[in-house]
Amino acid sequence: MQSLPDFDQLMHLAATDPQQFALLRQRLIDQAITQASAAMQPRLRAQQSHIDRLINHASNPLHSNILLQQELQRQLQRFSQALQSHSPPQPAQILPFK
Numbered sequence: 609m610q611s612l613p614d615f616d617q618l619m620h621l622a623a624t625d626p627q628q629f630a631l632l633r634q635r636l637i638d639q640a641i642t643q644a645s646a647a648m649q650p651r652l653r654a655q656q657s658h659i660d661r662l663i664n665h666a667s668n669p670l671h672s673n674i675l676l677q678q679e680l681q682r683q684l685q686r687f688s689q690a691l692q693s694h695s696p697p698q699p700a701q702i703l704p705f706k
Contacts, residue, residue: 640652658679662676662679663676
């Protein structure tokens with residue numbers, strides 16, 4: 609996996625060559641997704657597509673961060689509700705070891 613430049617280098621790249629910054633960002637994202645299990649890759653690609661749409665909808669970087677934070681809060685709330693839901697126990701047949 610490609611190492612990430614330090615913050616100052618990234619800030620300079622974003623300010624001086626936004627296109628190169630976007631390419632680096634996309635390359636690092638693709639590498640991270642490729643390292644995930646094959647079963648998780650479609651879910652991660654869908655999640656990244658959703659993140660990209662939120663970023664593209666934003667009017668500036670601060671707005672982008674606010675939109676992403678709101679989305680993260682929504683997802684955490686749904687996850688919490690799923691964990692705390694009181695679904696009935698599922699019947700199961702227990703098999704003895706032989």
